[in-house]
Amino acid sequence: MLFDPRPKVRKEELYDREEELGRLLNTDAPIILLLAPRRLGKTSLLNVFANQLEGRCLIIDCREVFHEQNYSSKNFLDYFTKLVNQNVRKNPLLREIRKVKSSTKNLKIYGLEL
Numbered sequence: 001m002l003f004d005p006r007p008k009v010r011k012e013e014l015y016d017r018e019e020e021l022g023r024l025l026n027t028d029a030p031i032i033l034l035l036a037p038r039r040l041g042k043t044s045l046l047n048v049f050a051n052q053l054e055g056r057c058l059i060i061d062c063r064e065v066f067h068e069q070n071y072s073s074k075n076f077l078d079y080f081t082k083l084v085n086q087n088v089r090k091n092p093l094l095r096e097i098r099k100v101k102s103s104t105k106n107l108k109i110y111g112l113e114l
Helices: 018-025 042-052 073-090 092-102
Strands: none
Touching: 018 042
């Protein structure tokens, strides 16, 4: 297929965004905003960037929360908690911690007992 309207996730699928991806990968900014008109590839750029970070970021699509009629901070926190829990399970660091934990009786890291 020559054109697929769905957001891209692999670098090979991204078209003509090497400069923008490089800028994202080389920044040390704690917060990044992607601003552009609709349908210019912001989601694709963000997905590819996130894949390059190999699980060290969390993408929050706030449309899931804001489209509801009864939006509240509790709804957002519930959604955010669900996202964090889903992503923590996939995190390679957590898998390594679990391996260490299974081989030790008590594990404490900076006062946090696991």
